[in-house]
Amino acid sequence: MSVTTPTGFRAAGITAGLKASGRPDLALVVNDGPDRCAAAVFTTNRVQAAPVIWSRQVLADQRVDAVILNSGGANACTGPQGFQDTHKTAEVVAELLGISAGDVAVCSTGMIGELLPMDTLLAGCAQVAGELSGDGGPAAAEAIMTTDTVAKTAAYSGPGWSVGGMAKGAGMLAPALATMLVVLTTDAQVAPADLDAALRAATAKTFDRIDSDGCMSTNDTVIALASGASAVPVAPADLEAALTEVCADLALQLIRDAEGAAHDIRIEIDSAATESDALEVGRAIARSNLFKCAIFGNDPNWGRILAAAGTTSAAFDPATIDVSINGVIVCRDSGVGDDRALVDLTGRDVHIVVDLKAGEESATIWTNDLTHDYVHENSAYST
Amino acid sequence: MSVTTPTGFRAAGITAGLKASGRPDLALVVNDGPDRCAAAVFTTNRVQAAPVIWSRQVLADQRVDAVILNSGGANACTGPQGFQDTHKTAEVVAELLGISAGDVAVCSTGMIGELLPMDTLLAGCAQVAGELSGDGGPAAAEAIMTTDTVAKTAAYSGPGWSVGGMAKGAGMLAPALATMLVVLTTDAQVAPADLDAALRAATAKTFDRIDSDGCMSTNDTVIALASGASAVPVAPADLEAALTEVCADLALQLIRDAEGAAHDIRIEIDSAATESDALEVGRAIARSNLFKCAIFGNDPNWGRILAAAGTTSAAFDPATIDVSINGVIVCRDSGVGDDRALVDLTGRDVHIVVDLKAGEESATIWTNDLTHDYVHENSAYST
Structure with missing residues (x-):
């Protein structure tokens, strides 16, 4: 159970070298369609990381073909150079996949206030694109971990369709959202407006109700992607229930793995x-x-x-x-x-x-x- | 420098036996006049301890003859019995001093949700009243300590008049105020309205701007008493400046002694x-x-x-x-x-x-x- 549980998605996770620890740090999730419907919610912090500003623009047309996510650096409070770096990352990923940069969402997590090592990151993009597969979800979930001690994935199985998800986040958890990156996937056939409404309802009852330490992040992002690959049209209420179940599962995993928590x-x-x-x-x-x-x-x-x-x-x-x-x-x-x-x-x-x-x-x-x-x-x- | 620095005040601090540690736990401050002018600010927490509810009533006529303060128990969330205990304490202190219970303010600090051992407390009241003296300020400051590591006193010296003060508080420090009890004394000749205005201005710039852990107490009280014993009329602006200086001094002492702080x-x-x-x-x-x-x-x-x-x-x-x-x-x-x-x-x-x-x-x-x-x-x- 992961982002590659629903049909129509490939994913990968690799070690690009962004983390001093040498742990995996770069993930890619690709929606192979036929639909490329997407919705997202972002941090309400007024200080927003470059990838948040970028991805908000990408989501404007409710279409996302791929999400590239790095740990090892938040690319927040990095000024115009930080935004250029995010833009460049999207361009490189788009070229590798033969899609438009405007359909590539970017997520980053890690320390605030440091520029990403772009040579390392872009080399990693080529590698991660080369490793995309229909069972790459677990590797992707591992590559977005920061202080998380376990990778977090979840899934929901409906009649002929499903929802998958992955999350990272262990500190700076507070409404709205957390230092938290979440990618949700579904092969349901849904209209963009219904996906958006279902995602907002689901996060309001789940991620918005966990509060680990009262601190709100600059990078929080929850993105939902729908491929339509199941060819099963799903009613909005069923979609909302499914997304809520997956989000609740992931939210509890976040709280259970909160930094240093004993209860x-x-x-x-x-x-x-x-x-x-x-x-x-x-x-x-x-x-x-x-x-x-x-x-x-x-x-x-x-x-x-x-x-x-x-x-x-x-x-x-x-x-x-x-x-x-x-x-x-x-x-x-x-x-x-x-x-x-x-x-x-x-x-x-x-x-x-x-x-x-x-x-x-x-x-x-x-x-x-x-x-x-x-x-x-x-x-x-x-x- | 303490609450007995200004003329017209006596104080004492003793061990009544409220604390398991056997440390001093009961203080009394008495204004011998000729004026008995008083002002106070209290916690803005809606859950208020019995002594806060009582003392707010006592302050309504801007006259306070004595303040009895105990550590070893907050008498908060103790229901009608807790309020009766506060009332009884004021009555016993009033009888001992030959004054009206309606002119006795009460302050308590310690654990929330436990009734005070009244036999011990009332026996202590008799003892502390018997030890009142013109140099009892330091002992009173010591008796109101909870997790404080040092007693906190301060004073301001004006031409022919002065201000003294004591404070306790080490955790649960947040605006407005802290788990904090403060008694300020002055022998200045001042009108009640001027004392009230000066106290509010002084606390707004000092105690209201320390925030140790974001937690607001149920018991915070700052009481200012003016005896007029110096026979020196003091201009409102001078009084405000003096109170602000003493409050700032005490506020910084609170922060420097905050629970576990290293910076x-x-x-x-x-x-x-x-x-x-x-x-x-x-x-x-x-x-x-x-x-x-x-x-x-x-x-x-x-x-x-x-x-x-x-x-x-x-x-x-x-x-x-x-x-x-x-x-x-x-x-x-x-x-x-x-x-x-x-x-x-x-x-x-x-x-x-x-x-x-x-x-x-x-x-x-x-x-x-x-x-x-x-x-x-x-x-x-x-x-």
């Missing part, structure tokens, strides 16, 4: 007046360093959950909130509830439920704890 | 269109865990500064930002600047300057790095 935390906000209120409260809790440290220490310190909720403008009575941690209602009506010693936090999965008693909406945010290893990885990342 | 970081945002824009950008950077981890690792990773700035709505062109770190302009026009290897981050003080090139306003936010020790202290705090 995966599911924060469920119930009985909110609006879904937006539920999300605001969930995100505030997910971004509380004190809460995240407590969970790392297996400490059901629910006071930090209330303190975080209290910073929001969501509708609720601050005196009537209930909080449960792994099934134990440790806080009732914003006061002491059942014995906190009953809470078992020794496992990896943590389930927080906050009952706002303000309405009938709910939402779930996924995050992870704040650990020594997170500090270590992120203090040593560029040195 | 004190001054983030200066220049050439902003508005002061509010400058503050928004400064706070976004101060709250970036990735940036804070990089500084811990002595890593001048300026890309994380731009990524944080890019999440704000402040007016600027994302392509023209300059960033300097400890005097080295590592980023010019949002691209690579001078050699980052020239940046020396081995010292404790770090000075970030972000030039937005969007106007003529500026602001400075103080924060600290994110370290192994922060994670350790906050994962083990309640266990």
Whole structure:
């Protein structure tokens, strides 16, 4: 299960030499059609990497023939030269594949503020194009890893059609999106507008609801490609459900592999007046360093959950909130509830439920704890 | 220099037995007049501790005769019983001093979600009232410490009058205010409205601009008391300047003693269109865990500064930002600047300057790095 699971796609992943580690660092995904329908969502950060600016233009006509992705450098904050480098990469890939540069999306991930070694990268483009194959999806997924410890792929199987996907991302995960590159493929026959709508709906409920460390990247990109090779017309609702399933799978893989994390935390906000209120409260809790440290220490310190909720403008009575941690209602009506010693936090999965008693909406945010290893990885990342 | 530096004040600090450590945990500050003028600012968190709710009522008539402060328990999220306990504490202190309970402010700090051991606390009140003296300020400052490693006091000396102050706070520091209790005293002759205005102006420029970990407390309180004992009428502008100086001194002491911090970081945002824009950008950077981890690792990773700035709505062109770190302009026009290897981050003080090139306003936010020790202290705090 990968981007080459659906028919009509080839992919490859190779070591171009962009990473000091010598690990794979260049991936290529090609849509062989007959359709070349595409949709994408990008980071909402105002500081955007050159490949984001480029790919946004490429997506304007809702057609993408190929996506070239490199790790080992984000090509962000690299000025006009950085943009020229992205443009050149697309041109070289287009020439190798006999397509137009305007149909080649580019994604980069790695350190901000450094130019890519173009000779190395362009030589790698020739190599990766030469290795394209119908079962190259797993190699492509491996080549986009940065601090990820495992490659992340997923798939959905429908009647006569399918969806495949790959993702990278382990830190700087925050809405909207993460330091995250995702390519989704499907052989469904779909109209561009339906693909776009389905992708936006799917990411809003999945990638936009994971928040590893509250930091928003300059490079986030999720691209969906549809080949139509199955010749099966798929209803918009079915497509949305399939993309949502694959995105949710990948999003959870991202959280489970978040930098240094020791606990995966599911924060469920119930009985909110609006879904937006539920999300605001969930995100505030997910971004509380004190809460995240407590969970790392297996400490059901629910006071930090209330303190975080209290910073929001969501509708609720601050005196009537209930909080449960792994099934134990440790806080009732914003006061002491059942014995906190009953809470078992020794496992990896943590389930927080906050009952706002303000309405009938709910939402779930996924995050992870704040650990020594997170500090270590992120203090040593560029040195 | 302490809360008993100005004339007209007595204070004391004792060990009541609220802390498992056996360290001092109960402080009392009394204004002997002739004036009992008072002003205060409180946390803006909607989840407010019982003593905050109580003291807000006490301050309504701008008169406070005494402030009783305990560490070893925040009395937050403790429901009606918690409020009754605060009320009872004020009544007992009032009886001991022969004053009205409605003129006794109460401050608490420590764990959220636990009731205070009232027998211990009330016995302590009798003891601390018996130890009041004109040089008890330092003992009071020591008794309000939680994870602070040093007691924090400051003073300002004017012609014939003075200001004194004490503060506690080491984690959960964020605007507005911190997990922070501050008592300021002055023997100046001032009108209540002038004291209130001066205090609000002073805290807005000082305590509101430190952001240790982005977490906002349920208990923050800054109370200013004026005795008029110097018989020197002080102009509002002079009072504001004096309070600002003392608050700035205490605020920097808080940052320098922030939990686990290894670097004190001054983030200066220049050439902003508005002061509010400058503050928004400064706070976004101060709250970036990735940036804070990089500084811990002595890593001048300026890309994380731009990524944080890019999440704000402040007016600027994302392509023209300059960033300097400890005097080295590592980023010019949002691209690579001078050699980052020239940046020396081995010292404790770090000075970030972000030039937005969007106007003529500026602001400075103080924060600290994110370290192994922060994670350790906050994962083990309640266990």
